Every structure is written in structure tokens, then in C-alpha cells.
Amino acid sequence: MAIIGNNAGEQQKLQKYLSQEFEMKDLGALKFFLGIEVARSKTGIFLSQRKYVMDLLTEIGMLGCKPADTPIKMNHKLCEDMDLFPTNKEQYQRLVGRLIYLAHIRPDIAYAVSVVSQFMLSPSVSHRNVVDRILRYLKLASGEGLMFSKNGNLEVVGYTDVDWAGSITNRCSTLGYFTFVGGNLVIGWSKKQNVVARSSAEVEYRGMAQGVCELLWIRGLLTELGFKLVKPIELHCDNK
Known part of the structure; x- marks a missing residue:
């Protein structure tokens, strides 16, 4: 649980009350939460998921893959039944699901992920190739994220x-x-x-x-x- 507020006293009261009802441990300032890494500086807060990306690439054996410059080809023409070669449906759905979660703080892959998520029911090899391209792009830009500056x-x-x-x-x-x-x-x-x-x-x-x-x-x-x-x-x- 992440407790956020501008009143330190109220935060402490809330934590004290919750600790009476549940077994809790105060981990201090927020640094890592649900796969999201939080880095603070004088200029603002930076959110990234580098470890999440590297763990995903390691899990599927693409840590040593050749990086791609973009998450999807320009003017692509993806559709249903692009070929007659189906791919592993469960693995495809699991990968796209993890990419959907990653896209919450990675707007650079939002469009590509929205495209591949349209073929969850009957994915083909062509659709899987696009998913692999997104992963190869993440290999190139694993540390990208969102910066919230004090403007x-x-x-x-x-x-x-x-x-x-x-x-x-x-x-x-x-x-x-x-x-x-x-x-x-x-x-x-x-x-x-x-x-x-x-x-x-x-x-x-x-x-x-x-x-x-x-x-x-x-x-x-x-x-x-x-x-x-x-x-x-x-x-x-x-x-x-």
C-alpha cells in the first residue's frame, strides 16, 4: 500500500490505525511498487519499469535479442487471419497482458500494444512477430518512463x-x-x-x-x- 498526502501528521495517524487492524511494516519513502520503480530528485519524480522489462525479456529468452528502433512498423496492415499459421494462444495472451500493464507508464508502446491486443482470441504467427518487435524495442529502451517535474x-x-x-x-x-x-x-x-x-x-x-x-x-x-x-x-x- 502506498500512502500519499501533504500532511505528515495525518499520514502517521492513518498508519497507526492500520497497524492496529493489520500486521504492517513501514518501508519508508516509496521506491518500488507493483513493478514500478520510483526515483526522486530536486526537479521531480521519475517512474520506470526497467526491472520489469528485463525480467520479462529474461523469462521468454529474449534478453540477447537484436533491438528494434520502433515498437511497430509504420503503416502496418495487421488483420485477422493474416496467415494460416497459428501461434501459442496462451503464451500470446500472457505476453500481451504484461505489455498492457507496462503501457500504463510507457506511452511510447501504447499504440502498438492496442493493436496486438485486438487479436487475443485467434493470434497468428504474424501477430506474434509484432509482439516480439515490441519486446525488441523494449530491449533498446528498457529504462524509459514518465517524468513528473515541478513546473x-x-x-x-x-x-x-x-x-x-x-x-x-x-x-x-x-x-x-x-x-x-x-x-x-x-x-x-x-x-x-x-x-x-x-x-x-x-x-x-x-x-x-x-x-x-x-x-x-x-x-x-x-x-x-x-x-x-x-x-x-x-x-x-x-x-x-
Whole structure:
């Protein structure tokens, strides 16, 4: 359990109460939690999962693999039944599940992981090759993570982008959006939309609508925590 707050006295009271109900041990300042490594400095907090990545590569025998520059090929054309050579389904699902957890603080692999997670029911060798490419990319960038700097502001900014009919299976589009609070990334997400858009304008509008919902949720959360936004929320969209 990680206890976070700006009142040391209240934290101690909570820990004392919990220790009366449960067998507990105070491990001090947070350094490692659920596979996430926490490093502190005067400029902020850095989160990474290097050990998690190295353990995963060691477990599947890819510690000595050749690194890849990107997690997935540009303009890939993955779909169902790409070939007639199925792969180990249980192993594929387990690997993708671990990559999904890793993507929480690795937005650089979020899109690639969202792609391979679409073929969990009937993965083929072609799909497994993409998973292996993600792992080879992680070998190159095992220490990447998220930096939360002390920027002294709580400005909320969102970015959205969507491809139009990117899926060759059902012509659905894939949405990607990122939300920054105070210059720090707090939400990064990539997901295929549920409906087929008739135009690029429609698909961009749907993407912006999803981004606005996320920004409104962030604003409500900050309000509940006692923070008042001074500047209006900005939403940037890659759309002519």
C-alpha cells in the first residue's frame, strides 16, 4: 500500500490505525511498487519499469535479442487471419497482458500494444512477430518512463489524433489522445473506435469528443482535490 498526502501528521495517524487492524511494516519513502520503480530528485519524480522489462525479456529468452528502433512498423496492415499459421494462444495472451500493464507508464508502446491486443482470441504467427518487435524495442529502451517535474502550474492541455479507417479488418479508426497537467503526462491512451466513420471530419470530431470528456473528468477531479484552474483548458487536434 502506498500512502500519499501533504500532511505528515495525518499520514502517521492513518498508519497507526492500520497497524492496529493489520500486521504492517513501514518501508519508508516509496521506491518500488507493483513493478514500478520510483526515483526522486530536486526537479521531480521519475517512474520506470526497467526491472520489469528485463525480467520479462529474461523469462521468454529474449534478453540477447537484436533491438528494434520502433515498437511497430509504420503503416502496418495487421488483420485477422493474416496467415494460416497459428501461434501459442496462451503464451500470446500472457505476453500481451504484461505489455498492457507496462503501457500504463510507457506511452511510447501504447499504440502498438492496442493493436496486438485486438487479436487475443485467434493470434497468428504474424501477430506474434509484432509482439516480439515490441519486446525488441523494449530491449533498446528498457529504462524509459514518465517524468513528473515541478513546473509550478496546473494548466491542463489535451492532444487528440485519429487515423481514418485504419483497420483493414472492419474499417474502424484508431484514436490516440494524451492529457497533460502542469506540463506532465497523466493520461495516454490509444483505442480503436467502435463505429465506422464516413469521413475524416467525422472521425476527428469523435476523437475530439472523447478528448473533451477526458479533460472534463480531469477538471472535476482537480476541483474535488481543492485545485482551481486559472486558465481555460486547451485541446489540440491534428486536423485541417
